[in-house]
Amino acid sequence: MLEKTMSQTAAENPAAARPSGAGGKRKLRVGEVVSVNGSHALVMLDEDRPEIDRVHKPQLGAILAVDTGACIVLGLVSAMSVPAPTLDSTGKDLRLIELELIGEFTKPTAKAPARFRRGVSTYPTLNDEVQLAAREELAALFAANGSASVRIGIVKQDAAIPATVSINDLFSRHCAVLGTTGAGKSCAITLMLLAVLERYKNGHIVILDPHNEYSHSFGDRAVVFDTTNLTLPYWMLTFEELVEILYPGRVNCQEEIEILADLIPTAKKMNLSNSVSGIKLMAGARGDGGTITVDTPVPYRISELLTLIDKTLGSLDNTRTTAPYKRLRARLHGISQDARYGFMFGGLTVQDTMSDFLGQLFRIPVEGAPISIIELGGLPVEVAQVIVSVVTRLAFEFGLWSHGAAPLAIIVEDAHRYAPAQEGAGFGPTRKALIRIAKEGRKVGVSLWVASQRPTELDATILSQCNTIFAMRLANQADQEALRSAVPDASTSLLSCLPSLGLGEAIAVGEGVPLPTRIRFDALPREAVPRSLTASFTDGWSVDVDDKAFIARIVEQWRAQKMLIPEV
Template sequence: LLGEILGGPDRPKFQRGVTNYPTIGDTVDLISNQELRTVYAPSGSDQIDIVTLQQDRSVVAYVDVEEMLSKHFAVLGSTGVGKSTGVSLLLNEILKSRPNLRIFLLDVHNEYGRCFGDRSLVLNPRNLRLPFWLFNFEEIVDVLFGGRPGVPDELDILSEVIPVAKGLYTQYQNGDRPALKRVDQKTVGYTVDTPVPYRLVDLIALIDERMGKLENRSSRILYHKLIARIETVRNDPRYAFMFENANVGGDTMAEVISHLFRLPANGRPMTVMQLAGFPAEVIDSVVSVMCRMAFDFGLWSDGVSPMLFVCEEAHRYASADRSIGFGPTRKAVSRIAKEGRKYGVYLGLVTQRPAELDATIISQCNTLFAMRLANDRDQALLRSAVSDAAANLLSFVPSLGTREVLAFGEGVALPTRLRFKEVPVHQLPRSEASISTVPSATSGHDMHFVGAVLERWRGATSNRDAAANDPSLGERSPVRSPTVEAPMLQPSMGLDPDRFSLLKKPLR
């Protein structure tokens, strides 16, 4: 027994829990259509209409937006069951119900670019500007080392010079030139994670300066390797979204956050971050930065501007196996799951492998939309997440049809087998992995087709100045604030031939 229908001044009302239990011998009746409508009727104004009952399509089951958002939610389902379509429907209805709510969606497969029309800003490597200095120490190390573990000695050098580089930039900005030579790690006042600007040219100059003071020439190769890593990443066109203006400076943090999180919304309260075009080595770091900044902004703004953070393919970034994945990303997602609701940052998880998702994180989602799941481990996790009263519904999970869903938790009146509504064609998710400049298969696999593919292939790792003239990019990055030019120590931008010859001499 899960609830009861009580008489009200205007109409009968359903409530969870039972005040008067039936006794032996009481009559049992099949529930009527009108009683079903009473059970699933909207209990307030903050309800959305996205599903109907599977056994009676005429009965609309409303979802409580406040309960669903404030206590997080998850959409689970195997590939091909209509999961992405359900997410599109859900988010479109949330946008209608909560016009002042901002939504940030991590779009792993570039499916959602057209789903929300002119209400969303679509970001990708071509139009995103995410300055490297917004990355904390773990994140920038992950970028520099290409997702591999960092070399401890090189990390020690970086941890020493990054705070000093931040101090140098602050003094440049304040025009405090006499104090430039007095900057050191102990007095600078910044840590490696403080989100203030610094310039790569200053960072390299500081590394070069420390290298010049070494008496043991064999130790210099370590510094050369670190400088080479920084230069390699900075000059890679795929990382232009991070390192454009890396040597110019400019504190654009306010503009970046305003642009990413739609403050003000300007009619576009939603951001779709398309991840498919980013270098695979930095996707985890980029996701970590986004999650961390979303939580920190909610924390330091006291939650006055609520935001829903939706993580597609969540098992990639918050794996149950601690030995794989990027630790800071898991930590950032976990912070939103555990504490985000206190600061107006809500979490929506979408995954096809819930068993591979960190159990601590998914346990924080109090509304679950479970679509067809064929894997035994995924079904076992679902059984552990729902109450015993709803356990009998789980036998339907392997055989659910397309768009069918089992809904559990605070956002719905009762655990129920439901069916997502039809989605308009223009809101259907579709992959943008193949672009229109490549001929379709129907035109034949001729040399023109191969040439077009090679052009895309090479373009991923070459200069992309042409992207500036691409009319499909939509809203551009915010206007940069005036940058600060300042004198600086000029580092050795490559290996000095004299020093390099010393490295080749045998030690005595």
Template structure:
């Protein structure tokens, strides 16, 4: 095809005498060239092509990065290794790397490899990834919306689970997309069947739920910090003695518990302690502080959207083992992945739920000495670990950062998925040794990727804005060589898709009134737990026919005698 006309460090220029016919392999950006050396074949990738009318007589020239060489081993087989020991000389012939050469380059020598697609230059050459490097050193998949990012994640996870039956995966699914992507391997859970008791939340997570992500009231926080350990101690003493004495008749001590200790307690015990303390106060402002705190707890406890936390708030029982077994697939039912549908949870509680999930995963790995490999896949990772410290829930960022920095020592691994990597904490994404970059047009996102990789083939990131759907640039330690590849195509039934659109009726199949009523029903059901849309609006009842607690129904009561309804109302007022 051409000859070497310049060599500078790990880069060379190759001149071409004439345009290459369409029927032949053509030297274009991203294609591979080979140059013969004494004992090896030098492999380079084309980074730029331009016309040339210089004195050498070449019509075009290509800029080539020298990435490695193919050598012969003792048994005569070909093996690729990164780095170049013998550089090409001026005039050395350059030709397109053959299919066999590509297979040698991308035929990983790792003991466990997974196939995630094929090389963009040749569909017959599989794209293999080193499983152990991919898992143990974290990975990230980044790309704009609509480029096949979720499908790529599903391909990677399916391949990883097929290679390692002992791997457990937890997908934090922000948009309810992955419910059908893993078939029988997956447990899909959400607000309807998720059980994450409130007492498993630490103090920061609990206060974030109570205040709905808004700034907490310092005086109320102080009350919670003091009384939650007392409620835990009271529950433990009641559990040991089998009796439940009135809180007001005994002196409750913290018993060594802290507000962060993951041990059960009853929400009614906490409320009783707050109420008891409020009754002893003479200052009206202090009493109102306690009263507002009680009202907050009561409101969130009775909100059906928080049923996953408070369903058995007054029943008790240590369910931590069953919760962890179900969440992290430790119950041995053959399913390896849990898909946690975050979009079904109250928006105000999502940050706290993500935080407690990440924290439980790390703590389980820590105290189990990494007995089981656990992979946490975090969709929309920039939401929970923003580059701006003032944005998001700080404890969630700390939990994610802790897994990124220390998780691999305890068998807890991380997979980040984001459409805005520039908004992701750079400390966290820098811990990902393998990057899968799909199409992105934002300059800040591309700049971050360049700064996060030290690979010699980082020039491939210049191709990112022009990648097609499903195309990806693979960089890092799990890749035999950084390259452009295409993800495997998933069956139509496994393609990630939001559950909001799956099964949606065709436009026009619902009448205007029916559509509005359906929307209102779902809207109200989300906050009430039951349907509140009536079949038909009730007719107005004349004032004279409306029931009233002050109007005596037809009965045998004599004139002037109080009716049962009136007595009930009076008793309720007196009680208040």
């Protein structure tokens, strides 16, 4: 249960230390309770009063207060209506507001200050007066808990009240940022990460960037990787990942897969026997390498696999047909020569670089740059899927074997690409790795942030495990329904605002925020705004392309599989 005393925020905001009804400025009455049903109350509004200006009139998402005597109950405006409008312009219409009861302030005593807590212990009764929540109540409600929280924007109801997030809850219980294209998801993620890193400079954050838009947002605090400087050794792949690369869909290749499963452990043992660290590992594995499996992340050479295949082909006692061996040999040779996988198979030598690779990827030590950005834009889908799969799996296993000593955060843009809702869609290992982090990452110190414009296409398990959700503008009805199924019942009424949210606005719900509320994110500095590469048809069609080498350069990039992003 969330509990917060007024005195906790007194040092930062003196007004917040003075609870409503205890010497504070008298609040404005807006109506009275006419019905109470479980966690909901119905309020009949008073006639319009000149002292309540339009800005402070109750609106959807606003917080109102009901003094029940023992405490002050707070309610969220979830609906407004005039059930029987009159035709006479001078008539007095019956105006009703529906409230979701979200929590209460206890009244201060000589022994204890006022305290906010979720849930309601004393319900409003009929004819109880309903008032606008006082600024000091809102300030105490949304105030930061010292260094444990950071400001990310303002509360829409009152621009003087900062919107804050709890850092530990935001990261340990996962986070989702959802909204249609152009709603401001990337800016929101950048803003929150910058706010956290201002206070905690030694984070370990990996951003998987499918649009190459974050590279300049963090300046010197980020190291950017793409396929020109990223070396991801193939021997770090699990057997399942390697098979998915060699045989997507696994159609008519069962014999080759079985052969590969037999040969890889042998190739690993051959390579280990030639190194000091390998001999030590073999000695710890009962002396015969018995624990060296097809998934053990130790180096081996593709050339050793090919040699083993050739030996088997030349063996007289080989009872299998030679065709699957020849097909496997051709496939291994082909993938090792494929320019798209040069970052994985292109090394001339094979060395045990796992420690160095993990240190660079997860920024250990930080050395002033706590963020790794892996640019996936322009890569073939299957290549990007492999990178996401390996990085997310390594993150979880690193957290597991380090017992969470260096907590990691993985930010996945366009998460529906990598963990689709449909069971058989996408790259299987990637989906499994993301689901595993969503389910078990909290225990091993691995946080998952997902961003998506299509919640309905994102795996429901992952979305349900994100205990903090920032829902930005969403117009699609199916996406809204998918989101409603993932948030607590007490927050669903706020989601009716989703289609009409402005740029940079969000409905924030979950463990990372004090209460479900509508917020507006702070503006980013111009230099930190993620880069959007939306093509301009009007600019492109205004002039002719008279450079004869234009297409030749494109063909050259195409063949080399190297995407050059123009400067914007």
